Amino acid sequence: MLSRTASDLYWMSRYLERAENLARMLDVSYSLSLMPQDGRGDGLHELAMPLLITGTLDDYLERHGELHAERLLHFFALDAANPASIYSCLGSARASAHAVRGRITADMWENINATWLEIRGIAEQGLSRYGMSRFCEWVKERSHLFRGATYGTIMRNDAFRFIRLGTFIERADNTLRLLDARYEMAGDQADTVSDGTAHAYYQWSALLRALSSFEAYTEIYRDAPGARHVAELLLLRADVPRSLRACTEEIDQILASLPGTNGRPAQRLAAEMDARLRYTGINEILEEGLHAWLTEFIPLVRQLGNAIHSSYLEAV
């Protein structure tokens, strides 16, 4: 497959996954911002979280000067001038799909094109008229639909593999960042195994809901969410689809199935990451310190992304 085609397919699904994750992030922060803040600020702090996680807070402050609920939400969700907004991500995903429309099925193309046409309509209406939660739901739903169209229609060839690769790299990065951010927000008590404060409870349950893992959590642990179990679930459980381990397992398998020998650096890196998670227990991670461990792992995912680029997507 043409390297550029592979690259467009990869980025198409990365941007779509990113849009979905941004919507998930936004959904949590928005609902938490509506909760009583108990002297922790006015909810704006919470609304600024997604910007902090995505590293766009400085851009926002440069453009708007101060934190302002409606502007924050617009900047993050629908601002065409913000390259990291959900709107821009869907635009980039659609542009990549456009470039390779001959390589994806008509169902996939029409789905992603319709998503793009619809978000332009939503942007015209404005977020307050459309409804915040409804918007987040809509983004998730469009992403589910596209994935469904993909799984249901495309041939199982390299195109399919690069599409999935983009999804899991993006998702792994997102899960790590979200966990890190919530860990910081939950505060000092997070060190204890299961802290009983209401604040921490809402932080963790919101994170689990954002990652559609609340049901899995209760089924496995039958306990109020706390740092240890949440971290174990989201980092090490291979059976939870948005966990880090589930992502690295997929990535490892996909890379191993790609033809040719030029992908060895990426294949090795993915196998190492997967093995590391497979043979690590949550105690070891907590001993090192969750934040320290995450801070070490996030660059590894980026490194893997770079290796995929130089091995396949920019290959000479």
Add this chain to the structure above:
Amino acid sequence: MIRTYFDEMYDAGGQVRPHYREFARWLAETPDELLAQRRREADLLFHRAGITFTLYGDEQGTERLIPFDTIPRSIPASEWRIVERGCIQRVKALNMFLADLYHDQRIIKAGIIPAEQVLANEQYQLAMQGLDLHRDIYSHISGVDLVRDGDGTYYVLEDNLRTPSGVSYMLEDRKMMMRLFPELFAAQRIAPIDHYPNLLLDTLKSSSPLDDPSVVVLTPGRFNSAFFEHAFLAREMGVELVEGADLFVRDDRVFMRTTDGPKPVDVIYRRLDDAFLDPLAFNPDSMLGVPGLLSSYRSGNVVLANAIGTGVADDKSVYPFVTDMIRFYLDEEPILKNVPTWQCRKPDELSHVLAHLPELVVKETQGSGGYGMLVGPAASAAEIETFRARIKAKPHAYIAQPTLSLSTCPTFVENGIAPRHIDLRPFVLSGRETRVVPGGLTRVALREGSLVVNSSQGGGTKDTWVVED
């Protein structure tokens, strides 16, 4: 000024022409609401499928639909056979002209075309001199633009030998008509056209001396106005759609970059102008091309379709000589007529043109897409004066033709059905043999009275039928 128009569907007495009778009967029987609903359906389908083009000069790069009209343009098969023979004859002569021009230049020595007309032409490529091409074919894919005057005579308006576009609309329009109105295709014999991508692939493969060459479509990229068509043709042929950056030249051979390492490329169906093909040989600022491509091409390691330097044969200043080319190379009488043309570079013809500007159509010799032309009868006095100054400043850059009346075809407009002017672009494929799929692309000028059918200027398209009579 009173003009008579040739209408494709009705004769001068207002009677439906025989090859439209079946359609007219169907149209009369079909309720208006149903037709309106089907038209909306067509718009929706085109939009969802993203069958769009991008307009140059539009800051937002908005993708637009080309308006599609559901009333077909129909041609009786007996009439089509003449048009087909005429197009093939013309393209054969043009290919022979190009081969001659880049080799012995017999036509210049015979005094039929003045040397300065071609050798000083910007489109004449010195790099092509003496280069032998497989089968001596330069223009593998040609579009011949035809119009019909008041009495129904077909005239060739121009030849397109560089990167003629529009064939995807021809195919999509047919698909749409068959989807919306299958009953029409059951009621009469309409020549099929969907095998065009097969013929195209066969033509491209036969352009290479190799048995099973690797073919790619080269596009300037997703922001090009015809990107949809490039992607469409690559998909239909099952070949890679590449951009310049996907290709590279090593040891004078062209390769594409794939996830599995470099793969050789033998035939490039390029939808990129000569000037952008190779930054080492042509425009050094071009980011679209492939450095070293020309050298590989000159070594015979890769085929470009169309060849470099075909633009010299479809230049409007060379157009007046095409009928002579047919006589010179084929020793045949031209089947299709040329529109009478005044060449402004000749002083006596220039003064005639300047004296009759309000009646004439003036074109830039190297313009295309309906940009940079004056339609005298439709222009304001100020526009005419602006053009007069431009012609006087650079007479050799302009030609003028009488304003043809252009045939009309009934078309859905805001208030029902009304006649609108149309043209026809059959696509001629030259390989082992020279072939045309029946019909071509019919473009329609949707504004009342307008003679400009280009999509960039508000034109639409119609399905084109060749009907057995």
